[in-house]
Structures are given as structure tokens and as C-alpha cells.
Amino acid sequence: TQSDGSPGEGFLPMPAWRPGEILLDIRTLTAPGGWQTGDELWVGLYRRSDLQRVAVLSGGRGADDFVVVPAP
Numbered sequence: 001t002q003s004d005g006s007p008g009e010g011f012l013p014m015p016a017w018r019p020g021e022i023l024l025d026i027r028t029l030t031a032p033g034g035w036q037t038g039d040e041l042w043v044g045l046y047r048r049s050d051l052q053r054v055a056v057l058s059g060g061r062g063a064d065d066f067v068v069v070p071a072p
Contacts, residue, residue, distance in 0.1 A: 003027040006048070014047065031071070039071035
């Protein structure tokens with residue numbers, strides 16, 4: 001499952017973000033068959049202008065363009 005869309009329903013475009021700023025953008029994801037123990041969410045961002053993935057800071061497992069968090 002996935003959820004694509006502009007942050008803040010379009011009112012928080014990435015070019016307006018400032019270093020250190022914390023933004024909250026809530027997404028609801030429904031896994032086909034429901035979430036199971038051991039399932040993971042891979043979370044990443046991409047620029048709409050060129051569809052290139054954006055590097056993220058990861059405190060856990062993941063690459064430089066996504067983070068992995070346990071499913072709810």
C-alpha cells in the first residue's frame with residue numbers, strides 16, 4: 001500500500017521547509033489482509049518536480065532515501 005500526496009494537503013510544499021523544522025503530515029494506510037506481526041513500513045520522500053527520491057536522516061534501519069519502521 002502507499003500514500004502519495006503533497007504534505008499538508010498541498011499547503012506545506014517541500015521547497016518551503018526550513019532546516020530543523022518539524023512538520024506533521026498524517027497518512028492512513030490499509031494493508032491488504034491487515035497488518036501482521038513482522039510487517040514493516042518503508043517511508044520515503046520524492047520531489048514532485050523530477051520524481052527523484054530525497055535523502056532522509058535515519059535513526060534506524062534503512063537506506064539513505066527511506067527509513068523502515070515497524071507496522072502498527
